[in-house]
Structures are given as C-alpha cells and as structure tokens.
Amino acid sequence: MAVAYEQHIGRRLPGQSQDGTFQGSVSSTIDADLDTTLERWIACVQGLQEFNGHQLSEPARTSGSERWRYWRADFSDGTKTQVDIGLKGGKSSVAINITKAETPEQVSGWKSFWRQILAEFKG
DSSP: OOHHHHHTTTTTOOOOOOSSOOOEEEEEEEESOOHHHHHHHHHHHHHHHOOOTTSSSOOOEEHHHHHHHEEEETTTTOOEEEEEEEEEETEEEEEEEEESSHHHHHEEEHHHHHHHHHHHHHO
C-alpha cells in the first residue's frame, strides 16, 4: 500500500526500490527437476565472457534448499541478478530477478538480455 501511495504522489517510480534503485524480473517454466534445471542454467551461462555488455564482478554463486535452487551474480555496472529455480507442479519455474539498477532503462536492457538467454536455455 505504501509503495502504491508513493508512486501516486510521484515519490517513487514503478520498479523503484526503497533505496532508489530499480528492479525487474523475467521468468519461464522448464520441464525438468530442480537439480537438472540448475545444471542446465550453469551450462548455459558459464561460457559467457560478457553479460549484457558487462563482466561479472566476482564469480557467480549457487546455493539451494530442499525446495529451491539459486544462482547469484554481481556485475560490473553495479546490478545484481538472482535466478530462483522452484518447483511448479512437475516442472521447474525459473525467475530471473534484476536488482540495483540505476534507471528503468537499465532494467529494460537487462530484461531483454535475460529473455534471450532464457530462449537459448529452453531451446
């Protein structure tokens, strides 16, 4: 409710976080279990030298729990990406969350980039 009010009065733009940065996400579903989906994701992105024209600030990290698998990366433009892989029926949902972007346009560029990667990943 507070976010909607702040957007209404012009204090916050859509997609803007409390700290003033912007965020967004893209998602898809794949017919595979959690571990297979994470392995396929890593195979899809591990050879990339650039991500949307930027390099990794540090090596990407993975983690997991009983119900989730995660891939996290920080980029040279200050943005961060977290890929959340969770069960959705007998399939896995893959949600790519972009945070710490400085502008809505930066989020838009990252969303376009990740949609292309998702298309290759599913292909």
